[in-house]
Amino acid sequence: MPQQRRHDMGAGGTCFCPKCDYRGAHQSGIPCQDERCPRCGAKLLREGSYHDQLLQQKREA
Ligand SMILES: [Zn+2]
Incomplete structure (x- = not known):
């Protein structure tokens, strides 16, 4: 089934910490990885990003 591609990664969203599960609002213009x-x-990490998906897969395995 076709997966909808999202090109609006630049605005809004959530950044989270993979270590302690801290979550904060993503600031536009600043990559989560720079924070x-x-x-x-x-x-x-950016929630819903490629790295986030990798992390989720590791947790499920
Ligand atoms: Zn943390």
Whole structure:
């Protein structure tokens, strides 16, 4: 089944920390990966991104 492609990754969305599950609003113009978790200092990931999907798959396995 065709998966809808999303090209609007630039606006809105959520950044999260893969280590402590901190979540924060994504700031437009700043990649999540350029931001640091205020709790533990890890690099944040974009929710729903390729890396996020990899993480989910690892957790399910
Ligand atoms: Zn964290």
